[in-house]
Amino acid sequence: MKAPELNYQHLIRLTDQVGLFEHARLAEPRRAEGYTTDDVARALIVTSREHSANRGLERISSVYLDFIEKAIRPDGRLHNRMDVSGAWVDEIGSGDCHGRALWALGATVRWSADSGLRHKARRLWDAVARVEGPFLRPHACFVLGACDLMATDPAAVKADHIRSAIAPLLRSVNGSGRWPEGRLTYANGRLPAALIAAGEALADETILRRGLSWLEWLVEVETAGDHFSFVPAGGWTAGEPRPGFDQQPIEAWAMADACWQAFQATGDPLWAGLLVQAGEWFLGRNDAGLELYDPETGAGYDGLEREGVNRNQGAESTISALATIQLWREVEETQAVSAATSSRSSTTAAPTARSAAP
Numbered sequence: 001m002k003a004p005e006l007n008y009q010h011l012i013r014l015t016d017q018v019g020l021f022e023h024a025r026l027a028e029p030r031r032a033e034g035y036t037t038d039d040v041a042r043a044l045i046v047t048s049r050e051h052s053a054n055r056g057l058e059r060i061s062s063v064y065l066d067f068i069e070k071a072i073r074p075d076g077r078l079h080n081r082m083d084v085s086g087a088w089v090d091e092i093g094s095g096d097c098h099g100r101a102l103w104a105l106g107a108t109v110r111w112s113a114d115s116g117l118r119h120k121a122r123r124l125w126d127a128v129a130r131v132e133g134p135f136l137r138p139h140a141c142f143v144l145g146a147c148d149l150m151a152t153d154p155a156a157v158k159a160d161h162i163r164s165a166i167a168p169l170l171r172s173v174n175g176s177g178r179w180p181e182g183r184l185t186y187a188n189g190r191l192p193a194a195l196i197a198a199g200e201a202l203a204d205e206t207i208l209r210r211g212l213s214w215l216e217w218l219v220e221v222e223t224a225g226d227h228f229s230f231v232p233a234g235g236w237t238a239g240e241p242r243p244g245f246d247q248q249p250i251e252a253w254a255m256a257d258a259c260w261q262a263f264q265a266t267g268d269p270l271w272a273g274l275l276v277q278a279g280e281w282f283l284g285r286n287d288a289g290l291e292l293y294d295p296e297t298g299a300g301y302d303g304l305e306r307e308g309v310n311r312n313q314g315a316e317s318t319i320s321a322l323a324t325i326q327l328w329r330e331v332e333e334t335q336a337v338s339a340a341t342s343s344r345s346s347t348t349a350a351p352t353a354r355s356a357a358p
Contacts, residue, residue, distance in 0.1 A: 001280060003328040006050070007298030008057055010318050011043060015060045018086060019067040024313045027299060034083040037071045037097050039315040040064045041104035046323045048104075048112040058114065065108065065117055068101050069124055076128050095133040099141030102128060106145030110152050122156075125149065129157075131165050136180060137187060139165045140194035147197040159202055166198050166207065178217040183237040188218055189254030196261040208265060215258050219274060227285045228255065228278060233303070243287040247304040249320035252281045256324040263331065272331045279328035282321050293321040 014021045019035035020043050044064040047057050071078045073092070078101055080093025105128075108121035131142040142165045146157040169180050169191055180191060192215035199208025222228050224243060230251035232244030256278035263271035277285065282293040282300070290309050292301040299313035300321030 004295045010297045010299035012056045037080045040067045041100040042319045044104040045107045048108045095138035099138030103141040103145035106148035110148040140190040143194040147201040184231045185235045187254040189258035193258035193261045200265045245306040249317040252278045253320040253323045256327050260327045
């Protein structure tokens, strides 16, 4: 199966001149519930990686980066929630919010085609480049952003800062060493993705192997037959029934991104195939055989439930679908280039072989 076309219509619909509305009732933005830095950061990762000419995406990328800049407090921490009037309604956002903003800034520096956005994102990174607290996903997102930054400027982040950020991930608490938590919760693929990215950036085979081992285990746990069966929103641990519902699109994106990191690090087509499988989850290759992406509008649906699909089309779900399909298309392009290169090499080699014949 080939990746569907990317369609940013619904993402643009959810975005106004201030930010990205968090929720939708079906396709209609629920404006009264406001915006979050969480979703703006996720969206900026996607729009920064899209290089096709699209004035709508250029506009909303600028909106998203402006939103993150406004979210930064004088102490370098971030607000998360803004109401529709433009007022912040929290004192300090979560560590997850901070980590996602860092990942988005690093991704913008690495991937954006707009030099102005790249320079601004680099400046904002310096203002907020910190990670703290016991929770693992902020550390993972910091590492992903730092590795994106290092891809363009190897001196931009000190190796010790990345090693310090991944240290909490390496302290296994479930006894087996195959996973750092006693319970799978949400965006689980972010954890192996961060280790794989760090292993590559630091040229550290031990960290890379640990990340690949975690990802192999996660794939095993979240596979049922020929498809992914992601853990539900309430989490999962050994002994609890499967499949679990309500499965969230963020899990498919996290898995796809981890497989993309593994494919980039190893070149093993196994990881490309698993990334495609994560993309096909949105197209009906899942526990219910139902689609969670509308190619006509680019909307992602809010969850796979026991009774069917949650038809609301909020920001997180839409971004997750677009991000996964975007990675799927990147893998297709990489494989097409590789196949074309191999074909040219074979064609070039043929005359030499013939001329050597008696």
